[in-house]
Amino acid sequence: MTGWNEYLKENTSRYLEELVEFLRIPSISSLPEHAADVNRAAGWVAGRLKTAGIEEVQILPTEGHPVVFGQWLHAAGKPTIMIYGHFDTQPVDPLELWTHPPFEPVVKDDRIYARGASDDKGNMLIPILAAEAMLKTLGSLPVNVKFFFEGQEEIGSPQMPDFISSQQDLLACDMVLSADGGQWDENQPALNVGRRGLAALQIDVQSAGQDVHSGTYGGTFQNPIQALAQLLTSMRSPQGKILVEGFYDTVCDLSDSERAQIAEIPYDESQYREELDLDRLFGEAGYSTYERAWVRPTLEVNGIWGGFQGAGIKTVIPSIAHAKITCRLVPDQEPDQIVELIASHVAKHAPVGAKASVKKLAGSADPFLIPVDHPGNQAARVVLKRLYDKEPYIARTGGTIPVCGSFLKYLGAHLVNFAFGLEDENLHAPDEFFRISNFKRGLSAYGMILEELGR
Numbered sequence: 490m491t492g493w494n495e496y497l498k499e500n501t502s503r504y505l506e507e508l509v510e511f512l513r514i515p516s517i518s519s520l521p522e523h524a525a526d527v528n529r530a531a532g533w534v535a536g537r538l539k540t541a542g543i544e545e546v547q548i549l550p551t552e553g554h555p556v557v558f559g560q561w562l563h564a565a566g567k568p569t570i571m572i573y574g575h576f577d578t579q580p581v582d583p584l585e586l587w588t589h590p591p592f593e594p595v596v597k598d599d600r601i602y603a604r605g606a607s608d609d610k611g612n613m614l615i616p617i618l619a620a621e622a623m624l625k626t627l628g629s630l631p632v633n634v635k636f637f638f639e640g641q642e643e644i645g646s647p648q649m650p651d652f653i654s655s656q657q658d659l660l661a662c663d664m665v666l667s668a669d670g671g672q673w674d675e676n677q678p679a680l681n682v683g684r685r686g687l688a689a690l691q692i693d694v695q696s697a698g699q700d701v702h703s704g705t706y707g708g709t710f711q712n713p714i715q716a717l718a719q720l721l722t723s724m725r726s727p728q729g730k731i732l733v734e735g736f737y738d739t740v741c742d743l744s745d746s747e748r749a750q751i752a753e754i755p756y757d758e759s760q761y762r763e764e765l766d767l768d769r770l771f772g773e774a775g776y777s778t779y780e781r782a783w784v785r786p787t788l789e790v791n792g793i794w795g796g797f798q799g800a801g802i803k804t805v806i807p808s809i810a811h812a813k814i815t816c817r818l819v820p821d822q823e824p825d826q827i828v829e830l831i832a833s834h835v836a837k838h839a840p841v842g843a844k845a846s847v848k849k850l851a852g853s854a855d856p857f858l859i860p861v862d863h864p865g866n867q868a869a870r871v872v873l874k875r876l877y878d879k880e881p882y883i884a885r886t887g888g889t890i891p892v893c894g895s896f897l898k899y900l901g902a903h904l905v906n907f908a909f910g911l912e913d914e915n916l917h918a919p920d921e922f923f924r925i926s927n928f929k930r931g932l933s934a935y936g937m938i939l940e941e942l943g944r
Contacts (some may be wrong), residue, residue: 491530491629492626492935493619493622493623493625493626493627494933495624495626496574496622496625496626497618497619497622497932497933497936497939498505498624498934499600499930501929501932502661503599504614504618504932505596505928507600507614508594508606508610508611508614508928509594509596509601509603510798511530511533511534511576511601511614512536512592512594512601512605512610513593513594513603514526514529514592514613515535515578515591515592515604515737516529516577516578516605516640517577517578517579517581517642517643518554518577518578518640518641518642518643518644519580519582519606519643519939520580522831523671524554524861525557526844527554527577527597527640528548528639528640528868529655530553530576530577530640530642530654531548531554531555531556531557531576531638532548532819532929533576534557534613534617534638535547535548535557535559535607535632535850537617538557538559538617538636539559540562540621540628540649541618541620541621542620542621542624542625542626543559543561543620543634543636544559544560544562545558545559545560546558546559546824547559549652549656551641551648551649551652552648552651553640553644553647553648554577554632554639554640554648555627555639556637556638556639556640557560557576557636557637557640558635558636558637558638558659559568559635559636559637559638560633560634560635560636561620561630561633561634562634562635563629563630563633563853564629564630564631564632564943566599566634567631568632568663568664568760568942568944569632569633569634569635569661569662569663569943570633570634570635570662570663570664570666570939571634571635571636571637571660571662571664571665571666571896571902572616572634572635572636572665572666572668573637573638573639573666573667573668573669573892573896573904574609574612574613574616574638574639574641574663574667574668574669575609575613575638575639575640575641575642575643575669576605576609576610576613576638577639577640577641577642577643577644577662578604578605578608578610578619578643578769578858579605579608579643579889579916579917581604581919582861583659583919584919585621586919586920587603587683587919587920588602588919588920589657589920590920591603591604591919596925597926599926599927600922600924601922601923601925601928602871602921602922603922604921604922605920606914606919606921606922606923607671607910607911607915607916607922607923608669608910608914608916608917608921609642609668609669609910609919609930610925611669611828611910611923612668612670612909612910612931613638613668613669614668615668615909615928615931615932615934615935616636616666616668616935617934618932619932619936619939620634620939622932622936623936623939627803627908628867630764630939630943631939631940631942631944632942632943632944634939635660635662637660637665639892642669642891642892642930643702644839644851644852644888644927645687645689645851645852645853645854645891645892646852646854646891646892646895647851647852648917649891649895650895650898650899651890652897653824653892653896653899653900654895654899657899657900660776660900661900662834662900662902663752663902664863664864664902664903664904664905665722665896665900665902665903665904665905666865666905666907666938667890667893667904667907667908668905668907668908669890669908670886670890670906670907670908670909670910671884671908671909671912671914672873672908672909672910672927673685673882673911674911675878675911675924675926675927676877676879677809677879677882677883678873678874678876678877678879678881678882679881679883679884680861680866680869680870680873680881680882680883680884680906681884681885681886681904681906682858682860682861682866682883682884682885682906683783683784683818683820683856683857683858683859683885683886684856684857684885684886684887684888684889684890684893685783685784685786685818685819685886685887685888685889685890686817686818686819686822686824686853686854686855686857686894687815687817687818687824687852687854687855687857687882687889687891688815688816688818688824688827688853689808689813689814689815689816689849689850689851689852689853689862690813690814690815690828690831690847690848690849690850691811691812691813691847691848691850692717692720692721692811692812692813692814692845692846692847693718693809693810693811693845693846693847693848693926694713694714694716694720694809694810694833694836694839694844694845695713695808695843695844696710696711696712696806696808696809696842696843696844697710697806697807697808697810698712698808699808700796700803700805700806700807700808701805701806701808702804703804703805703806704804704807705800706806707806710758710806710842711840711841711842711843712805712807712882713808713809713843714795714810715808715840715843716797716810716840716842716843716845717793717795717811717812717842717843719838720835720838720839720840720845721790721793721812722830723834723838724788724831724834725788725910726773727731727810728773728896729771729772729774730772730773730774731786731787731788732829732834733829733834734830734833734834735743736786736827736858737786738764738784739821740786740819740822740875741819742823743784747784748780750861750883751779751780751783751784751884751885752775752777753883754779754882754883754884756777756778756779758770758778761778763769763910764822772785773785777913778877781782782887783885783887784819784866784885785819786816786818786822787816787817787887788814788818788831789814789815789816789817790812790814791811791813791814791815792811792812793805793808793810793812793813794809794810794811794812794874795810795811797878800856801802814831816831817887817889818855818856819856820856820857821860822836822856822858824854824855825849825853825855828847828853830851831873832845832847835847844905852891853891854889854890854893854894855893855894855898856894857890857893857894857904859903859904859905860903861883863903864942865903865905866905868905868938868941868942869881869906869938869939870909871906872934872937872938872941874935875937876930876933876934885908890904892904901913907934907935907938908931909910909927909928909930909931909934910923910927911924911927
């Protein structure tokens with residue numbers, strides 16, 4: 490192996506100590522009381538980029554949480570690769586289910602436990618360290634590299650489309666490598682070629698001007714909770730098909746080759762059900778489980794509330810009820826259009842005596858699909874096969890990285906997923922962890938893919 494890889498091995502202990510330091514920062518982007526911590530994490534990342542030898546490092550403001558940017562552009566005639574990740578984290582609740590405090594990292598059994606360990610601090614630190622190793626041992630990088638790390642991914646990157654649009658010259662690149670994501674499992678790599686997009690909205694249903702006594706007024710007007718339940722039921726058939734008019738109009742059917750690629754990936758339904766503690770699965774007829782999870786759109790109720798929530802009873806009819814909905818979208822569906830279609834459905838199907846309204850919520854994202862034969866995917870395939878001694882699966886994911894579509898729309902740059910977290914690492918849940926073995930594997934992998942792209 491090359492000198493940079495030996496450097497990585499010699500400094501792994503120091504790198505893990507730095508990761509622990511990074512993980513101690515409670516950079517929860519969704520909670521206003523942690524805004525200063527998100528900024529502190531940005532400062533930590535900027536400092537680490539400078540230490541690695543990256544130039545023109547800057548913390549760039551947005552209308553929300555900031556972006557950290559840096560670059561090294563001395564590889565004449567070589568492509569420019571932008572490396573993406575995020576330094577913000579999810580909230581930690583329910584706190585009582587954590588074995589250790591979420592921002593007091595614990596290293597145990599080849600794992601580092603902390604909020605953000607896998608998603609995404611452990612993964613996003615890897616390319617910085619790989620670049621440092623190359624610069625310290627070789628004095629250069631095999632390609633031109635830009636770094637783009639944001640502090641608002643976990644809240645849907647609401648300011649990123651406008652930011653990327655306004656910074657096209659600074660961010661110009663040939664492709665993006667995402668250090669946010671993961672592999673199939675510890676022994677099997679995957680090329681992730683697609684992610685669903687996202688539309689988010691809230692439905693409010695109101696009847697009376699205030700909560701009223703259910704004995705005095707019950708049976709004389711529309712109960713908003715009941716009306717909301719009827720509205721939600723009207724949106725999906727008992728078989729799981731979405732009934733919102735126009736919802737599927739722009740959805741393209743999978744080609745035979747795309748279905749074949751998905752079908753090649755091993756699937757064990759009993760194991761899938763066991764992971765979810767379910768007796769049976771449910772979903773749109775005519776599609777496999779992976780197809781439903783990766784390449785079909787959804788309409789999911791994420792929260793519903795209204796009326797009395799305490800112990801015992803309170804004989805009241807509430808004046809208003811609410812529901813939050815997110816839709817995962819597939820190529821050619823547009824978030825704004827989907828919200829408009831649902832708003833039209835709500836207006837058409839609102840029960841008599843109830844006033845229903847829809848408001849769009851922040852966090853929308855375009856769906857994303859990258860050609861399997863994209864040069865970045867070809868390079869990633871070569872590296873993953875060398876690392877795992879196996880061909881990677883050609884897979885997709887139902888989740889969303891909001892900036893994928895913005896990079897393509899404003900920079901003309903596809904995003905290649907190249908990260909090393911795993912689905913079982915409790916992302917967004919108590920006792921999140923990152924495997925140290927995959928941290929080490931990722932360090933080598935990033936050096937290897939930069940070399941491969943340089944060829």
